[in-house]
Amino acid sequence: MDVYFSPLACSMASRIALYEAGAPARYIEVDAKTKRTLDGEDFFAVNPLGLVPTIRTDDGEVLTENAAILQYIADMAPAAGLAPSGGMARSRLQQWLCFTGTELHKALFVPLFDPKTPDEAKARTLEKGESRLAYLNTYLTGREFLLDRFSVADAYLTIVLSWTRATPEIDLAAHPNVKAYLERMRARPSIAAAFALESPLFRAEVARRKAA
Amino acid sequence: MDVYFSPLACSMASRIALYEAGAPARYIEVDAKTKRTLDGEDFFAVNPLGLVPTIRTDDGEVLTENAAILQYIADMAPAAGLAPSGGMARSRLQQWLCFTGTELHKALFVPLFDPKTPDEAKARTLEKGESRLAYLNTYLTGREFLLDRFSVADAYLTIVLSWTRATPEIDLAAHPNVKAYLERMRARPSIAAAFALESPLFRAEVARRKAA
Numbered sequence: 493m494d495v496y497f498s499p500l501a502c503s504m505a506s507r508i509a510l511y512e513a514g515a516p517a518r519y520i521e522v523d524a525k526t527k528r529t530l531d532g533e534d535f536f537a538v539n540p541l542g543l544v545p546t547i548r549t550d551d552g553e554v555l556t557e558n559a560a561i562l563q564y565i566a567d568m569a570p571a572a573g574l575a576p577s578g579g580m581a582r583s584r585l586q587q588w589l590c591f592t593g594t595e596l597h598k599a600l601f602v603p604l605f606d607p608k609t610p611d612e613a614k615a616r617t618l619e620k621g622e623s624r625l626a627y628l629n630t631y632l633t634g635r636e637f638l639l640d641r642f643s644v645a646d647a648y649l650t651i652v653l654s655w656t657r658a659t660p661e662i663d664l665a666a667h668p669n670v671k672a673y674l675e676r677m678r679a680r681p682s683i684a685a686a687f688a689l690e691s692p693l694f695r696a697e698v699a700r701r702k703a704a
Numbered sequence: 705m706d707v708y709f710s711p712l713a714c715s716m717a718s719r720i721a722l723y724e725a726g727a728p729a730r731y732i733e734v735d736a737k738t739k740r741t742l743d744g745e746d747f748f749a750v751n752p753l754g755l756v757p758t759i760r761t762d763d764g765e766v767l768t769e770n771a772a773i774l775q776y777i778a779d780m781a782p783a784a785g786l787a788p789s790g791g792m793a794r795s796r797l798q799q800w801l802c803f804t805g806t807e808l809h810k811a812l813f814v815p816l817f818d819p820k821t822p823d824e825a826k827a828r829t830l831e832k833g834e835s836r837l838a839y840l841n842t843y844l845t846g847r848e849f850l851l852d853r854f855s856v857a858d859a860y861l862t863i864v865l866s867w868t869r870a871t872p873e874i875d876l877a878a879h880p881n882v883k884a885y886l887e888r889m890r891a892r893p894s895i896a897a898a899f900a901l902e903s904p905l906f907r908a909e910v911a912r913r914k915a916a
Contacts, residue, residue, distance in 0.1 A: 540839050540842070541807070541835070541836070541839055549792075551792075553792055555792075555795055555796075555799060556799055556803070557798070557799040557802035557803055557806070558802065559771060559798050559799075559801070559802040560795045560796070560798035560799040560802055561795075563795065563798055564795045567790075578779075580761075580763075580765055580767075583767055583772045583773075583775065583776045584767075584772070586769070586771050586772035586775055586798075587767060587768055587769040587771075587772040589771070590769035590770065590771040590772055590802075590805060591768070591769055593802060593805065593806050594769070594805050594806055594809070594810045595753070595810075597806070598806045598807075598810040598811050599810050599814065602811065603815075603825075606828070608828050609825060609828065610822050610824045610825050612822045612825075613815075613821060613822050613824075613825035616818070616820050616821065623753070624753070627752050627753055630752070
């Protein structure tokens with residue numbers, strides 16, 4: 493499998509899932525700004541939206557969108573138990589993947605990361621985002637994971653929550669269960685390994701951009 | 705099953721799926737502004753996020769988030785063929801549910817609908833949204849549906865695209881395949897029936913708000 497990723501982007505959830513599954517993959521780094529791979533390939537030719545993660549399966553199928561890719565990886569390695577196989581437990585997994593993708597990733601972090609977002613709009617985004625974090629904080633009371641064991645939804649939520657380091661406007665101190673969850677997840681071997689690998693790549697990306 | 709909905713909101717996709725499945729449900733209208741049901745029930749007590757659709761299954765489980773609910777309904781009525789049962793076809797369904805939820809619903813329409821979004825931010829939202837509609841337009845060339853037959857992803861995409869009527873900033877004339885798709889879907893009996901039922905409810909909601 494080929495995995496197109498950008499360092500510390502949401503594609504890191506795919507890496508974590510693959511580490512958990514013990515599945516090999518070829519990781520292809522995409523510069524988040526230029527949308528070219530480090531080998532100079534035009535990433536828009538692979539995914540016209542230019543979004544990571546994008547995977548190419550061993551059958552040559554190009555699949556996009558986090559919720560689809562993470563469930564694909566989980567189902568590819570059922571022994572790793574990264575997703576319930578069906579029933580209401582699977583619906584709950586989809587609920588949390590969808591919540592993380594829509595309410596946190598797209599509604600909260602994307603506007604904060606966009607340098608073109610006006611300050612007034614950022615304030616409005618934070619106001620709405622706070623209610624989502626409060627909801628999550630309540631849900632995580634007494635829970636170790638989103639479901640009853642580690643799942644691909646935790647991989648996705650962890651990378652999205654980790655972006656609070658880059659968005660000082662969001663203070664997780666107000667949401668202690670969320671803060672503790674993030675710290676717990678970051679200590680998990682697969683996640684710690686993913687950060688150890690991608691953090692230097694991210695710093696290199698930033699350095700390249702400054703040099704350009 | 706109980707289905708909490710607001711007229712012409714994304715919850716209409718759940719109604720369309722249930723019509724297609726021939727499955728009965730108790731539809732409970734939630735005022736989009738006050739977050740109370742028409743019977744005066746506090747909707748936040750059902751879903752702390754106050755978001756429709758929210759369903760309560762016959763087993764009493766409360767499930768939220770479009771992608772989860774639509775797949776739940778599809779799997780509840782396999783004979784209706786509203787979702788592929790597995791494999792790459794199911795991954796594609798999840799890809800389109802996720803694309804519609806993140807790139808169109810949350811990233812494009814939510815900021816346009818929010819009266820507190822500054823004009824400058826709206827312009828930026830439209831700029832990004834245009835590229836998503838262009839991508840969809842290319843994909844829909846020569847296709848009747850998102851997959852090879854009608855699925856819950858079409859139900860969701862149709863209601864989201866129908867919001868272009870309320871957002872004059874988006875002109876689908878620039879995306880003729882998307883425009884034709886929307887017209888085709890709106891003529892489908894289940895979808896026409898859902899609009900026929902919910903459009904008067906929407907007008908009544910607007911009238912109530914003006915009277916308040």
